[in-house]
Amino acid sequence: MRTEADFVVIGGGIVGLSVAHGLLGRGKSVICLDGSDTDFRASRGNFGLVWVQGKGINAPHYAAWSQMAVREYPEFVANLTEDTGIEVSLQxxxxxxxxxxxxxxxxxxxxxxxxxxxxxxxxxxxxxxxxxxxxxxxxxxxxxxxxxxxxxxGHVNPLQLLQALAESCQKRGLAHYLGERLTAVSQNGDGFHLQTEKGLEVSAAKVVLCAGLGAKVLGPMFGFKGLVxxxxxxxxxxxxxxxxxxxxxxxxxxxxxxxxxxxxxxxxxxxxxxxxxxxxxxxxxxxxxxxxxxxxxxxxxxxxxxxxxSPDGLPVYQHSKTMPGAFLVTCHSGITLSATHSRNLSRWLVGAESAPDLSAFSEDRFNV
Known part of the structure; x- marks a missing residue:
């Protein structure tokens, strides 16, 4: 059982698995801490749209980010299907x-x-x-x-997409722990050390919080505002x-x-x-x-x-100012943004020179 990795991703829905998928594709080891079936899970109640129209009406940077995502979708889905044999019914x-x-x-x-x-x-x-x-x-x-x-x-079958992401991540080496609720986190020179309610302890150099509505409680543990x-x-x-x-x-x-x-x-x-x-x-x-x-x-x-x-309905991508190496990723368009979360957000998380500029999506925009 793996308990150490380059990244711990907290949350195993569409957003968390898309992020994990991209990191694994870049050769990083990843542990995913996933909640229980009784948690609120947007991925399982999603309408399934891969959609740009109407997004970012007053925020061109969000419209551009969404356009990038949907234009990458056909190749992204083709690769998932080739990897897993699962058709996600993309139209x-x-x-x-x-x-x-x-x-x-x-x-x-x-x-x-x-x-x-x-x-x-x-x-x-x-x-x-x-x-x-x-x-x-x-x-x-x-x-x-x-x-x-x-x-x-267009649109996909969101449950098939979730299954394809999960299986592809497993094939790439994801250590996926289900029913684990995070209760404690600490950081020292070795990185992050996390403990769950069941007593599971894992460590990683970096942490990505993709817990959806769970960010309201878990976010402040990493120095985020939890504004969801x-x-x-x-x-x-x-x-x-x-x-x-x-x-x-x-x-x-x-x-x-x-x-x-x-x-x-x-x-x-x-x-x-x-x-x-x-x-x-x-x-x-x-x-x-x-x-x-x-x-x-x-x-x-x-x-x-x-x-x-979020308060303005747009995604939030934030690198913690108090716990360097911790990142917050949250949005209500996890299906639409799945391809770009895998392909482009991962570049930001690993600190690649080609990383997209996501400063407009920072929590700082909510400072008043």
Whole structure:
């Protein structure tokens, strides 16, 4: 049983395993301390989007980071599949944002225009009229006045992605300890020494905290502010159908098994991840305005899950100022950013000369 490594990654969800995957690919030894099945796990309640459209509207650096991530996705997934034999059901032929309000659509187009200018023209969003979108998506009708289209948007099966990352990391030598809750940490000249509630003791030169909502408690142990909060999202799932939706939208997608998933809520309700009848009715009503035929389908299940949100909704990448060698990585777009977390964030963590400049994502932006 390995108890010493170059890195300890705390958290074994999509974010933690993507980080571990990248570090292992750079020849680093990695131990992952993972929580229990009773923990809040965003990776298992995720909508599965690989998405740029709408991200970073007022933060061009985040839009650019997201664009880098989705453009790297096909090769990233191909390598995972080659390594593990697991298909993650990536479909990346573009995606839509639908509009039933002309003023809201005009406002969004103005935002995209400003963002495209800030990115030097590199933001290939397209506009589809009501007639255009109905030709592309026969399910669309009702009150839809138009849509925007981004060519690199898409979706995956998030559970398959999680499984592929876990198996690929295991093949690369990850020591993955499940059901381990961190209780103590110390640092000396030899690096970090961590102890869990069950008595497991591990050591490493560096630590990466990828514990999602757990960063609220664990973050201050490493000198971080722990500024994360839960935001509930609810998802409806219909019966399985033959393919009827060609591309996903930010709120409606048909998954690889045939069911249609509908998700459209952002609720500030603390750590309550229950579904509510009122919110599910609102989600269904909004979706039916875009695709009226959805009203004819049977709902078979639903779920609620908690997003991991920073104060401004953007990722946080922070190197501890009080415990050098400790890093915080947290975001609510772990699926979208998985490829770049593996390929590019790992360069930052190992201190490579080619590391991306992530200073704009520091906790320092929250200093007031």
């Amino acid at each position: 990346q032929t573009g995606g839509y944002e639908y509009f039933s309000d002309p003023e809201a659509m005009d406002e969004r187009l103005n935002q995209f225009k400003s963002l495209k200018k800030a990115l030097g023209g590199d933001y290939p969003v397209e506009v589809l009229s009501a007639e255009d979108i109905r030709k592309e998506e026969p399910m669309v009708d009702g009150e839809t006045v138009g849509a925007t289209f981004y060519p690199h948007d 909060r839960p935001q509930r999202g609810q998802v409806l799932v219909t019966e399985k159908l033959p393919p009827v939706i060609n591309r996903p939208s930010v709120t409606i997608r048909q998954v690889n098994e045939g069911a249609i998933q509908i998700g459209d809520s952002k609720e500030e309700v603390g750590f309550n991840d229950n579904e509510t009848q009122a919110q599910m009715a609102r989600i269904a009503s909004k979706a039916i305005k875009i695709m009226p035929k959805l009203a004819q389908l049977r709902l078979v299940r639903s779920w609620g899950a908690l997003r991991v949100m």
